[in-house]
Structure formats: C-alpha cells, structure tokens
Amino acid sequence: MMTERFSLSTEAYQGPLETLLNMIEERKMSISDISLAEVTDAYLAYVEKLPELPLGETAQFILVASTLLLIKSRALLPTLELSTDERESVEELERRLARYALIRKTAKLLRGQWGIHPLLLAHRAPLRPTVFRPADATLATIAAAAVRLVSILPRPEAMVQAAVAPLLALEDVIQSVRARLVTAIRTSFRELTKSRDKNETIVYFLATLELVRSGSASVTQERLFEDITIELENAVAPRYGI
Amino acid sequence: MPQTDTHNLTNRAQAFLFSEGGTLTLRKLCSLLGVGDSRLQEALVALGARLEGTGLALIKTDTEVSLAVAKETSPAIQKAYERELSSEIGDAGLEVLAIVLYKGPSTRAQIDYIRGVNTSWTVRNLLSRGLLERTGNPEDGREYLYRPTVELLAHIGVRNLEELPNRAEITAELKAFESRPSEPPSDTHL
Numbered sequence: 001m002m003t004e005r006f007s008l009s010t011e012a013y014q015g016p017l018e019t020l021l022n023m024i025e026e027r028k029m030s031i032s033d034i035s036l037a038e039v040t041d042a043y044l045a046y047v048e049k050l051p052e053l054p055l056g057e058t059a060q061f062i063l064v065a066s067t068l069l070l071i072k073s074r075a076l077l078p079t080l081e082l083s084t085d086e087r088e089s090v091e092e093l094e095r096r097l098a099r100y101a102l103i104r105k106t107a108k109l110l111r112g113q114w115g116i117h118p119l120l121l122a123h124r125a126p127l128r129p130t131v132f133r134p135a136d137a138t139l140a141t142i143a144a145a146a147v148r149l150v151s152i153l154p155r156p157e158a159m160v161q162a163a164v165a166p167l168l169a170l171e172d173v174i175q176s177v178r179a180r181l182v183t184a185i186r187t188s189f190r191e192l193t194k195s196r197d198k199n200e201t202i203v204y205f206l207a208t209l210e211l212v213r214s215g216s217a218s219v220t221q222e223r224l225f226e227d228i229t230i231e232l233e234n235a236v237a238p239r240y241g242i
Numbered sequence: 243m244p245q246t247d248t249h250n251l252t253n254r255a256q257a258f259l260f261s262e263g264g265t266l267t268l269r270k271l272c273s274l275l276g277v278g279d280s281r282l283q284e285a286l287v288a289l290g291a292r293l294e295g296t297g298l299a300l301i302k303t304d305t306e307v308s309l310a311v312a313k314e315t316s317p318a319i320q321k322a323y324e325r326e327l328s329s330e331i332g333d334a335g336l337e338v339l340a341i342v343l344y345k346g347p348s349t350r351a352q353i354d355y356i357r358g359v360n361t362s363w364t365v366r367n368l369l370s371r372g373l374l375e376r377t378g379n380p381e382d383g384r385e386y387l388y389r390p391t392v393e394l395l396a397h398i399g400v401r402n403l404e405e406l407p408n409r410a411e412i413t414a415e416l417k418a419f420e421s422r423p424s425e426p427p428s429d430t431h432l
Contacts, residue, residue, distance in 0.1 A: 014359070015357060015358040015360075016359070017357065018357070018358065018359065054360075056360065057360060060358065060359070064358075095419060096355070098419070099356060099416070102412065103337050103340050106340040106344055106408075106412050107333060107336035107337045107339070108336075110336050110339060110340055110398060110407075111336055112407075113398050113399055113407065114336070114398060115397055115398075117316060117317075117399035118320075118396055118397050118398075118399055119299055119312060119316060119399055119401065120310055120316045120319050120320065121264065121308055121309075121311075121393065121396055122264060122309060122310070123263070
C-alpha cells in the first residue's frame with residue numbers, strides 16, 4: 001500500500017482534464033456541453049475505480065465530476081436554471097479543456113523535433129590546474145632570457161680549436177729520443193722534458209717505454225719519483241744514427 | 243552609436259562567449275562588456291547575423307545566451323562524438339515544456355491548472371535535466387517562475403523562441419484564453 005502511494009506521487013499520472021479529454025477524443029467529439037454530458041457516466045465510473053491518490057488530487061477529480069453532473073443535469077432537464085456560479089464553472093471547465101487540448105497538440109509538435117536536430121553546445125573545456133604561473137613573463141622577457149642563455153654557451157669555434165690542438169706524435173718523439181741517445185749515450189728523463197708541457201711529457205714517457213720495450217734503451221730509477229736515467233742499450237749500433 | 247563601436251562590441255561579445263564555452267546570463271555579459279541591455283541586444287543581433295553560415299549559431303532566451311554548433315553542422319559533430327544524448331521524455335514533460343515555451347515563464351500553480359494535475363515531480367525532473375530554470379517571481383516573492391533554458395532551445399534545434407513551430411498561432415490562441423474574465427488568480431492552486 002505504501003509503495004503504491006509512493007509510486008503514484010512520484011510519477012506523472014493522468015489527471016482529470018487528461019482523462020476527460022481522452023474520453024471525448026475516443027468518441028471523436030469536440031469539446032462542448034453535448035460531448036461532456038455524453039462522457040459524464042464514463043468519467044464517474046472511472047473516478048469510482050481510481051486508485052488511492054493524494055487527497056488534493058482526488059479532490060480535483062471530484063470537482064470536475066460535480067461540474068460534469070451539472071452539465072448532464074442541464075442536458076436532461078432543459079428547464080433547469082443554473083446559477084451564475086454554476087454557469088461559470090461549466091464555462092471554466094470547457095475553457096480549461098480546450099486550452100489543455102491545445103497544449104497537448106503543441107507538445108506533440110515539440111515531440112516531432114525533440115532532439116532531432118539539436119544545436120550542440122560547447123563542452124566547457126576544464127581549466128588545467130596551474131602549478132607554475134609565469135606572472136611577469138612576457139614574450140620580450142622570455143626572448144631576452146633566451147639571448148642571455150645563448151651568450152653563455154661555449155663558442156663552437158673555440159671547441160673546434162681545442163680539438164685540433166697539435167700534439168707531439170709518438171713516432172716523432174721516439175725518433176728524436178733515439179737520436180739524442182745515439183749522440184749522448186745517456187740522458188735523464190728530466191733533461192729530455194725540461195721544456196715540455198704536461199701533455200708532451202706524457203708522450204715522452206710513452207716514447208721511453210716504447211724504446212725500453214723494443215730493447216733500444218734501458219732505464220734506471222734510484223728511488224720512487226726520482227729522475228729516470230735513460231741509456232742506449234745498443235751503443236754500438238750505428239744504424240740508429242742520423 | 244557609430245558603426246565601428248557596435249562592431250567592436252560584437253567582437254567582444256563573441257570573444258566572451260567563446261571564452262566561456264557555455265551559457266552566459268545576459269546580465270553577466272552586460273557587466274563584462276560594460277554596456278546596458280539595449281546595446282547588448284543590438285550586439286547580439288549583429289552576432290547572430292554574423293554567425294549565419296559559419297557552422298555556429300547563437301542561442302538566446304530572455305535571460306541567457308550561448309554559442310552552439312549550428313543545425314547544419316551538428317550531425318557531423320554528433321556522429322564524431324557519438325554522444326548518447328538521453329533524449330527520452332514523457333508526454334507530461336513535453337506538455338510542461340510546451341506551456342513554458344509558448345505561454346512564457348509560468349508558476350507551478352499555473353502549470354498545474356492548465357494541465358489539471360499536480361506537476362511537481364515533472365517540473366523537478368525537468369529542472370534537474372537542465373531543461374527548465376527557476377527564477378524568483380517579481381510579482382510574488384512566494385513563488386518561482388519556470389522558464390526555458392538555452393539547453394532546451396538547443397535540444398529542439400531553435401535559436402530563439404521565435405523559431406518555435408507554429409509559434410505565432412499557438413501563442414495567440416493561448417493569449418485568447420488568458421484574456422477571458424474567468425481566469426483565476428495565478429496563486430489559485432487548481
């Protein structure tokens with residue numbers, strides 16, 4: 001019982017005007033005293049079988065029923081005089097029915113174009129949450145920052161020069177150390193490299209190692225980090241001469 | 243007003259509507275543009291005309307305005323997005339919409355009286371679907387007026403109330419009912 005009442009109060013149901021209009025239209029009649037008198041009995045029978053409705057709604061059905069009874073009585077007893085109030089309520093019912101019929105017709109018209117060719121609204125693009133807001137950044141300040149950044153980058157030319165800085169060739173150094181040994185028989189590593197920079201010293205060291213490995217020279221070092229003495233191993237071999 | 247001024251105002255109105263990407267109230271747009279209602283109306287008429295044939299349209303109710311995809315272009319967009327527009331609506335809902343569209347802003351009591359039945363559930367449903375909006379009734383603070391939204395006009399494919407089918411004829415007939423003397427006051431609840 002409770003659920004029934006709930007479903008009735010939440011769903012659109014057929015009210016008295018709609019019921020009446022349906023009955024008139026079923027009989028293919030137009031709204032008039034005659035058609036209303038004609039459907040009175042059917043309407044009363046319908047009201048009797050009404051399910052339980054909220055009190056206010058039931059009252060509307062009964063109000064319309066009483067007006068219908070007036071119309072029916074007048075149809076049956078042409079001599080019946082209606083009071084002004086009664087006549088007005090009859091006119092009002094007819095007027096409301098006619099207007100409701102118009103609204104119903106209009107609703108059908110709307111149904112015909114309901115969602116057929118909708119004009120589509122923009123989906124509102126959601127704003128992305130901003131983590132960083134570049135408050136004072138303008139195109140000009142960004143461009144200036146870019147110029148500054150470029151100016152502190154290493155110059156490409158300088159990098160090319162560094163890459164091709166001439167180094168002593170190991171081959172040449174071996175030749176020159178060997179020539180020196182041929183004339184001097186013995187020399188010291190410090191003597192050899194005293195006017196050389198670090199990179200060149202490394203090349204001289206490699207050249208010395210190479211001479212030792214090939215058996216052309218021997219080296220001695222008294223103590224760690226002391227000077228290295230280089231001697232010609234093959235002092236008699238003149239083919240290494242100039 | 244010089245023509246360039248109106249042109250300028252129209253541009254700004256269009257830009258605000260684009261930037262909003264949705265419905266703006268006329269009042270809000272007036273304050274954004276810093277003009278009065280009559281100048282705004284002028285600009286919106288110009289904007290509506292300008293958008294003709296561009297794939298976009300301007301939808302306008304008595305209180306709101308919005309840019310939308312026009313009728314000619316919307317099928318392509320719809321197809322592309324394949325959006326499920328839940329367009330089911332009952333007879334009761336359509337009747338309420340018909341009243342509000344053709345008769346004009348109405349109170350619940352007026353709608354109930356015309357339909358002969360309590361419509362509170364139907365009206366609430368239409369409100370929650372964004373097809374109706376509720377505003378205070380300037381004539382009576384105790385009740386609300388229900389009016390059509392931009393979304394409602396968009397859904398039935400009209401840019402303004404004048405484009406409603408058989409608008410002139412139906413509103414005239416409804417007016418004729420109003421003018422009869424036996425119409426009860428608006429707060430008569432059926």
